[in-house]
Amino acid sequence: MKLRIPDADILWADVPDTRRHEQTVTVSPADLDDLHHVNNTVYLAWCEDVARAHALRLGMGTEALIGLGAVPVARQHIINYHRPALLGDTVRVRTALTLHAGVRSVRAYALDRLNPGDPAEGVRLAECQTEWVWVDPASGRPKRAPAEVSAAFGFTS
Template identity: 30%
Template sequence: MKRFNRTFVAAPEHIDELGHVNNAVWVQWIQDVATAHWDSVARPKDLESYFWVVTRHEIDYRGNIDEGEAVTGETWIEGAPRGATSVRRVDFRNGDGKIIVSAATTWAMLDRETGRLVRVRAELLEPFA
């Protein structure tokens, strides 16, 4: 699958009492990079018809960054869809290229009109291959 990258910089509001990026911010950045990937690659008709919601996050924290430092989030779709769900991987690399946060997130696809789960057809993910 094609990979998508986005850079994030730790601003003062991202920093917790330990002096580095709060775990809740990492979750937001996971969602931001995955959503940006969908928005940039999906076919217009699919953008109009469907949206995604997270059903599971599995995150490994191996490091962190301080205020003013940047990370590059890299995301891709992992494996074939299962019913209405698809797994997306996200790795965040620090300035040295080391993976400091790694996530596997399960997303469920919903129909915009009905709000119901929809099976993820292979053709829907073709633009990401």
Template identity: 35%
Template sequence: MTTLPWDHPDPFTLDVTPEPAHIDGLNHTNNAVYVQWCERVAWAHSAALGLTLADYQRLDRAMAIRQAHYDHLLPALLGEALTLGTWLLPGDGKLRMERCFQLLRRSDGATVLRGRWDLVCIELGSGRARRMPPEFLQAYLSAALPAAPVEPGAV
């Protein structure tokens, strides 16, 4: 396989293929399936970084989606080989961070979908925003892409 044209280097990836149950009345992958795939790759990435759902429960903290945005660029058809990549952006290092997604068709490298989640750390017991515990900072921020430099004079 040739190198895929990722938006950012070194994504955490998950190979996916639309199955008959994923196809909607318009004969392409239903939009809800993309959301499920993004959730799957996000949890797999988190686990690879050393934080599982059990860790979230033990720490009484979670990174909750505050806002999600998806750009559906091309349809994904039954049986197409796809690769979903994800990256973390550092956020504020206290409460917030971002997770980005890109879904590529392996046959030609075309981008099918781009997505972004704005995440906030919450206390599971209360649902209130709370600072990220040291375990989150260690796992997530150490894996995050470097922050983009601010241009001099930029507002």
């Protein structure tokens, strides 16, 4: 399946609170590469961090998911970069869970710079989308997400 990144801003406005989360990070020296901007692997780490924080906020952290018998593993990431993030920048990282059915879940992410002087909505740095596949934590085989997960994230069966 080839993923296409939908308009993260529309998604953010249209999804319920249980399907979205955001956090803010400040670019540190450890985030920079040899070109003195945020390394591409850091953007991906920020996306994973906001997804984990979202799950934890809803009581669906890794420990809880193992207890329910299914955990998500990344199948595919797509990142479109628009502008570099630099040392000291404030970056808002948003995620919206956009699809959750059977063994698949899809998250969209928007990363915006929120420095003084930037527009109120921020300056778009990157957009990402990740396809997650639910698996049995013991066998690693694909498995439908438990009903408790669907309910926690506001999806009905």
